[in-house]
Amino acid sequence: MKQYDVIVVGGGHAGVEAALAAGRMGAATALVTFRKDDLGVMSCNPAFGGLGKGHLVREIDALDGAMGRASDYAAIQYRLLNRSKGPAVQGPRVQADRARYRAAIQKIVANAPLVDVVEAEVTALAITGDTVRGVQINGEVMLHARAVVLTTGTFLGGKVFIGDKSFPAGRMGNAASTILAQQLRGMGLPMGRLKTGTPPRLRRGSIDWESLEQQPGDDIPEYMSFLTDRTIAPQVSCAITHTNSQTHDIVRANLDRSAMYGGHIEGVGPRYCPSIEDKISRFADKDSHQVFLEPEGLDDDIVYPNGISTSLPAEVQEAYVRTIRGLERAEITQPGYAIEYDYIDPRALDLSLQLMALKGFFLAGQINGTTGYEEAGAQGLVAGLNAARHAAGEEPVRFSRSDSYIGVMIDDLTARGVTEPYRMFTSRAEYRLSLRADNADQRLTPLGIAWGCVGPQRRHVFQSKLEALLSAKALLQSQTFTPAQLQAAGHRVSEDGTRRNGLELLGLSGFGFDVLETLHAPFADISDEIKDQLTKEMVYAAYLRRQESQIAALRSDEARAIPSELDYSQISGLSRELATKLSMARPKTMAQAARIDGMTPAALVLLLARLQKQEKRARA
Numbered sequence: 001m002k003q004y005d006v007i008v009v010g011g012g013h014a015g016v017e018a019a020l021a022a023g024r025m026g027a028a029t030a031l032v033t034f035r036k037d038d039l040g041v042m043s044c045n046p047a048f049g050g051l052g053k054g055h056l057v058r059e060i061d062a063l064d065g066a067m068g069r070a071s072d073y074a075a076i077q078y079r080l081l082n083r084s085k086g087p088a089v090q091g092p093r094v095q096a097d098r099a100r101y102r103a104a105i106q107k108i109v110a111n112a113p114l115v116d117v118v119e120a121e122v123t124a125l126a127i128t129g130d131t132v133r134g135v136q137i138n139g140e141v142m143l144h145a146r147a148v149v150l151t152t153g154t155f156l157g158g159k160v161f162i163g164d165k166s167f168p169a170g171r172m173g174n175a176a177s178t179i180l181a182q183q184l185r186g187m188g189l190p191m192g193r194l195k196t197g198t199p200p201r202l203r204r205g206s207i208d209w210e211s212l213e214q215q216p217g218d219d220i221p222e223y224m225s226f227l228t229d230r231t232i233a234p235q236v237s238c239a240i241t242h243t244n245s246q247t248h249d250i251v252r253a254n255l256d257r258s259a260m261y262g263g264h265i266e267g268v269g270p271r272y273c274p275s276i277e278d279k280i281s282r283f284a285d286k287d288s289h290q291v292f293l294e295p296e297g298l299d300d301d302i303v304y305p306n307g308i309s310t311s312l313p314a315e316v317q318e319a320y321v322r323t324i325r326g327l328e329r330a331e332i333t334q335p336g337y338a339i340e341y342d343y344i345d346p347r348a349l350d351l352s353l354q355l356m357a358l359k360g361f362f363l364a365g366q367i368n369g370t371t372g373y374e375e376a377g378a379q380g381l382v383a384g385l386n387a388a389r390h391a392a393g394e395e396p397v398r399f400s401r402s403d404s405y406i407g408v409m410i411d412d413l414t415a416r417g418v419t420e421p422y423r424m425f426t427s428r429a430e431y432r433l434s435l436r437a438d439n440a441d442q443r444l445t446p447l448g449i450a451w452g453c454v455g456p457q458r459r460h461v462f463q464s465k466l467e468a469l470l471s472a473k474a475l476l477q478s479q480t481f482t483p484a485q486l487q488a489a490g491h492r493v494s495e496d497g498t499r500r501n502g503l504e505l506l507g508l509s510g511f512g513f514d515v516l517e518t519l520h521a522p523f524a525d526i527s528d529e530i531k532d533q534l535t536k537e538m539v540y541a542a543y544l545r546r547q548e549s550q551i552a553a554l555r556s557d558e559a560r561a562i563p564s565e566l567d568y569s570q571i572s573g574l575s576r577e578l579a580t581k582l583s584m585a586r587p588k589t590m591a592q593a594a595r596i597d598g599m600t601p602a603a604l605v606l607l608l609a610r611l612q613k614q615e616k617r618a619r620a
Helices: 013-024 053-062 067-074 098-110 178-185 245-253 276-282 314-321 373-391 405-416 440-451 456-478 483-488 502-506 513-519 521-525 528-539 541-559 576-585 590-594 601-619
Strands: 002-009 029-033 047-049 075-081 091-096 115-119 122-128 131-137 141-150 159-162 165-168 191-198 201-203 213-215 238-242 290-295 302-306 332-334 337-344 361-363
Touching: 002 013, 002 131, 002 373, 013 029, 013 098, 013 115, 013 141, 013 373, 029 141, 047 053, 047 067, 047 373, 053 067, 053 091, 053 373, 053 405, 053 440, 067 075, 067 091, 067 098, 067 373, 091 098, 098 115, 122 141, 122 178, 141 373, 178 337, 245 276, 245 314, 314 332, 361 373, 373 405, 405 590, 440 456, 456 502, 456 521, 456 528, 502 513, 502 528, 513 521, 528 541, 541 590, 576 590, 590 601
Parallel strands: 002 029, 002 141, 029 115, 141 361
Antiparallel strands: 047 091, 075 091, 122 131, 131 141, 159 165, 159 337, 191 337, 201 302, 201 332, 213 238, 238 290, 290 302
């Protein structure tokens, strides 16, 4: 029998970040996984980041997580999505080499202090009363801990579907976690089924690349980690092709043979990553859909055709794939499949990702109803931090909608639950002007330092960047220019007699650093990284000043917690409809209560009055 502070169950993206975070916090941690060699496996597409997702990777990195560093090591193509739009909605993305990513993660985990990797199957939770005490592995050995983090991904009750064939699996080639699933179902937790899917994998050498449109990466890469300062792996192009009417005819004629459309799957799939069956059924007016051909690695002969996920029979997959330009002779190395798995309603969690019904039990990743590596990794980091704090007898840390995309995601999950796998988008964040990917370190690294989860290297890099930013701002503010001086230099500004310093000019249209350097030569000495950062900050400066009062109000509301046992039916004046909605939603804070459908200012006043009355009674 071995005693740990924290046990993490599952070695996927959530589990790795949870274990590493707990270890950085000083907790003796066990990472229990079926196979040590599977740490760092990318189960689905060979890419990280994107719109909203890239923000999450940067936030994980800002708190010293592994995903950003590992994806930079593995990156074989960099692309900044939405480059033509404002910085707030731009998303860094990398095409990743699967083998390099797995090697990077395994090296980070192997070198992590206080983290033991245990190869085993968790067959039961050890529970005393309302508290988790550890886990049973392989049906016999007990591992004890003060906190347990469950990150089962698609393995919990996982079932793979290809046409009318199905079998238990966590992903293709890996066993499902069935014994643990049975225990959780027997605990009366609010559980359901969700599904996701993958496309068939293709042999690279069987594709006619010459006939396809090439998609190169960016000339100037946007790295995923704030610690990366150079491109590490050789860069490659992807390719783009399209489905056509013949493709659609084959899929349409075989819809009844699809596991999803044939009624074999009860779980709901991700709306924003639909299968080819979904696309053809829901968008019947479209005669073509894009397919991105993404190499799975520099030395890998496998290509991932992003855009044609399916659960059709293997022979139908081969037929429709070969109707697509460039894929006429494509060889399928592994058929696409759908996978259905158990999840727990995330409204059963508090904002620290602890299950409210069971002390010391934290959940992260797809078990909370999310989809994607980035969403899983971010939750894992939060759960690992809070599991370590719980083990140490400390109060949990919570993220706000105003300070991070992590906060937006956790608030969405715990307040609203999910009806389909949750995916992050920039549109989910009401304060996205200040929650940019470029400033994730400025927003979160100071918090990480205060919590003790940021190592010395990142602390040094961050503090050096902060000093450079402050120095550059001081230099820009030290030089002021009159409208007459600016007019004489050929720049049109309002002739209002106001002197403007360099930082203020940076916020005006037409005054980039190329212009500022002609006004004052020392401005050219500022590094390119700092110039880029300051330019993005000043683009939104005026808007951010207006937003500060909204953020202050939100933080005030979030600071007022609502007891989980509050009886809403006893609040005089509250409508029965709202009392029912509040009882079902169980908001954790006043801010969450305010976002419940149908909530009125008058009802919020009644709720606030009840909380104040209870607080006064508790102090008496």
